[in-house]
Amino acid sequence: MTTTTPAAATAPDAAPGAAQPATATFAAALCAAQHDAMRLDETIVLLGQDVRAGFPFGATKGLVDVFGPDRVVNTPISEAATMGCGVGAALGGIRPVVEVDFAGFLLLGLDQLVNNGAKLRYMSGGQASVPLVVRVGQGPLGSFAAQHSQTQHAYLAGIPGLTVLAPATAQQAYDAMRWALVQDDPVVLLEDMRLYRRGGPLTRGPVPGSVTSTVHRPGTDLTILTFGHGVVTALQAAQEVAARGIDVEVLGLDSLNPLDVAGVARSVRRTGRVLCLADDPPLFGTAATLSLVATTEAHDVLRAPVLSLGGRAVPTPYTPGLEALVYPTPGAAAEAITTLMKWTD
Amino acid sequence: MTTPTRPAVDRRTAAAMYGTMALIRRFEQAAYRGYEQGEVHGTVHVGIGQEAVAVGMIGALRETDSVLSHHRGHAHALAKGVPPERLMAELYGRSDGVSRGKGGSMHATDLRRGFLGTMAIVGSSIPVATGVALANKVRGRDDVCVAFFGDGAVNQGVLYESLNLAALWRLPVIFVCENNSYAITTAVGDATAGPGVAARAEAFGVQAETIDGQDVLAVREAAERMIEGARAGRPALVECLTYRFMGHSRGDPAHGVYRDKEEVELWQRRDPLRVLAEHAGLGDDLAAELTAEARERVRAAVEFAGRSPVPGPAALMEDIVK
Ligand SMILES: Cc1ncc(C[n+]2csc(CCOP(=O)(O)OP(=O)(O)O)c2C)c(N)n1
Ligand SMILES: [Mg+2]
Numbered sequence: 087m088t089t090t091t092p093a094a095a096t097a098p099d100a101a102p103g104a105a106q107p108a109t110a111t112f113a114a115a116l117c118a119a120q121h122d123a124m125r126l127d128e129t130i131v132l133l134g135q136d137v138r139a140g141f142p143f144g145a146t147k148g149l150v151d152v153f154g155p156d157r158v159v160n161t162p163i164s165e166a167a168t169m170g171c172g173v174g175a176a177l178g179g180i181r182p183v184v185e186v187d188f189a190g191f192l193l194l195g196l197d198q199l200v201n202n203g204a205k206l207r208y209m210s211g212g213q214a215s216v217p218l219v220v221r222v223g224q225g226p227l228g229s230f231a232a233q234h235s236q237t238q239h240a241y242l243a244g245i246p247g248l249t250v251l252a253p254a255t256a257q258q259a260y261d262a263m264r265w266a267l268v269q270d271d272p273v274v275l276l277e278d279m280r281l282y283r284r285g286g287p288l289t290r291g292p293v294p295g296s297v298t299s300t301v302h303r304p305g306t307d308l309t310i311l312t313f314g315h316g317v318v319t320a321l322q323a324a325q326e327v328a329a330r331g332i333d334v335e336v337l338g339l340d341s342l343n344p345l346d347v348a349g350v351a352r353s354v355r356r357t358g359r360v361l362c363l364a365d366d367p368p369l370f371g372t373a374a375t376l377s378l379v380a381t382t383e384a385h386d387v388l389r390a391p392v393l394s395l396g397g398r399a400v401p402t403p404y405t406p407g408l409e410a411l412v413y414p415t416p417g418a419a420a421e422a423i424t425t426l427m428k429w430t431d
Numbered sequence: 432m433t434t435p436t437r438p439a440v441d442r443r444t445a446a447a448m449y450g451t452m453a454l455i456r457r458f459e460q461a462a463y464r465g466y467e468q469g470e471v472h473g474t475v476h477v478g479i480g481q482e483a484v485a486v487g488m489i490g491a492l493r494e495t496d497s498v499l500s501h502h503r504g505h506a507h508a509l510a511k512g513v514p515p516e517r518l519m520a521e522l523y524g525r526s527d528g529v530s531r532g533k534g535g536s537m538h539a540t541d542l543r544r545g546f547l548g549t550m551a552i553v554g555s556s557i558p559v560a561t562g563v564a565l566a567n568k569v570r571g572r573d574d575v576c577v578a579f580f581g582d583g584a585v586n587q588g589v590l591y592e593s594l595n596l597a598a599l600w601r602l603p604v605i606f607v608c609e610n611n612s613y614a615i616t617t618a619v620g621d622a623t624a625g626p627g628v629a630a631r632a633e634a635f636g637v638q639a640e641t642i643d644g645q646d647v648l649a650v651r652e653a654a655e656r657m658i659e660g661a662r663a664g665r666p667a668l669v670e671c672l673t674y675r676f677m678g679h680s681r682g683d684p685a686h687g688v689y690r691d692k693e694e695v696e697l698w699q700r701r702d703p704l705r706v707l708a709e710h711a712g713l714g715d716d717l718a719a720e721l722t723a724e725a726r727e728r729v730r731a732a733v734e735f736a737g738r739s740p741v742p743g744p745a746a747l748m749e750d751i752v753k
């Protein structure tokens with residue numbers, strides 16, 4: 087088997103085996119992870135629209151040159167059948183990665199993912215194994231309007247049988263992908279589209295033992311619980327309030343299901359104040375779940391009620407001025423932090 | 432492909448078609464420029480080179496007939512009579528946009544003109560048009576509904592479920608496949624097996640044909656026949672062979688990655704505007720006059736869009752439900 091590295095991953099910022107820690111974009115890190123895993127496991131096959139060209143975000147760019155068209159497969163625009171094929175191929179003994187570029191398109195494949203992928207092991211009394219990886223773009227991209235700007239974290243993370251990951255950095259994207267590709271059950275990678283072009287350090291290390299949570303910034307006064315692009319917002323807010331002497335901890339949930347309850351407990355019991363931050367609306371959304379976990383785990387030591395900050399409950403508008411009002415900003419997070427800090431012991 | 436005997440067309444009809452195609456062409460060029468200038472946001476898909484499909488098909492409709500479109504839908508909107516200034520304002524994200532700036536290029540909708548919207552989920556217009564046709568039938572109207580979609584949509588199962596419903600219930604619906612040879616970077620032959628979408632439709636008992644989508648007169652002729660049939664409860668599918676001269680969306684080069692320059696140039700020789708001008712013998716003067724008119728209308732549309740106010744924050748939560 088050839089060991090050439092794909093174009094996206096050989097870009098100078100992601101040179102494999104480079105002596106000093108390299109940097110890569112989030113998309114290039116995903117590409118590198120798929121490449122590195124595919125070299126080790128010949129049963130990994132990528133299925134998706136225009137994956138050979140790496141369209142649109144570059145997360146599979148160059149892989150066809152390395153692994154050939156039998157392993158990097160362009161599908162017709164047939165999401166329902168493609169997802170079903172992913173389930174079947176996994177059942178049949180290979181490891182498919184199904185790429186879905188935008189959250190809105192996943193809706194067409196959800197039947198197979200949820201009715202079969204997520205449930206076959208259980209329904210078969212443990213006989214069936216579906217090692218399927220699904221990659222789905224999430225969130226807004228800037229005036230792509232309602233059908234192309236959706237988040238599905240809350241829904242997907244609530245489905246028993248699906249492991250749901252939400253990486254926030256290039257390294258986490260790499261690690262999540264490598265980890266997903268050695269699991270025995272379906273894993274969904276929720277890739278916030280605003281992150282694809284962001285760069286960060288990347289070490290192409292071995293497969294991590296687990297994907298849990300990450301302290302992106304340690305702090306003592308307050309914990310922000312978030313994931314994906316929320317980490318970017320949270321770090322900016324933390325920076326903003328640091329000038330006022332408020333020391334914020336940012337805890338990123340790299341996995342939403344299973345959720346690192348112990349990691350959440352450790353952080354919130356230490357800081358005693360919690361802001362749950364997500365892009366989806368707080369009601370029936372991820373922030374509600376995070377808030378529930380924080381309250382359950384730390385009700386005896388909380389110094390303030392748990393606050394949640396989420397997006398507005400509206401189909402995402404096209405026009406930039408309105409779209410900007412939908413998702414939580416660092417400023418809004420800083421305001422919520424200020425409110426929380428008014429509670430003193 | 433059936434090669435129709437080209438219908439004799441009177442000069443006025445030909446000129447009107449040319450004018451609408453020129454308007455669409457200019458409009459989309461302006462939309463592209465608008466994108467480069469930061470006035471049009473997100474992304475924009477233009478169908479430069481495909482104008483004959485929209486104009487031939489929609490030109491044969493009545494005002495009360497309706498149209499559903501997809502991500503490459505400016506032509507369908509303009510051909511259905513959506514005012515260019517209101518459409519451009521939508522692309523600019525302004526209050527005077529047909530969808531109040533909330534939909535943009537991918538969701539421009541003008542119900543008053545029977546333009547029921549552009550849907551950006553590939554294949555999504557197909558069952559919805561089928562449902563509109565059902566409503567027409569239930570309400571005892573003989574209006575038809577036309578669904579436009581690309582060659583990429585023919586592998587969505589929902590097309591076949593809809594063809595079945597349309598044939599089963601004898602619905603006044605026409606399915607128009609704009610086969611422009613590619614779905615993003617994927618050539619039709621790499622995505623679609625068998626003899627093509629027309630043959631697939633025939634298997635459902637839906638009358639179907641494949642026609643030259645660069646020839647607006649051929650499209651118009653097929654449209655008239657199919658519309659007449661659909662009004663009488665015989666749904667139809669027509670596959671129009673065409674080509675997009677530009678990249679898939681802004682930022683995607685016209686050639687170089689998945690198709691070469693020669694191929695694009697070959698198709699450009701069959702520019703629908705030129706094909707019509709030649710067939711109808713319009714003459715250079717008339718063509719130039721119509722082009723100038725189109726340019727002026729688009730200039731006014733751009734100016735109107737630029738002057739239209741951006742929606743205020745109160746608009747955000749309006750229109751989620753009534
Ligand atoms: C269900 C769904 N899957 C994927 C996409 C992404 N996408 C947008 S346009 C497009 C290609 C469509 O090709 P075609 O139907 O031939 O129309 P064309 O772009 O050529 O006009 C794809 C894959 C989408 N919008 N919806
Ligand atoms: Mg196409």
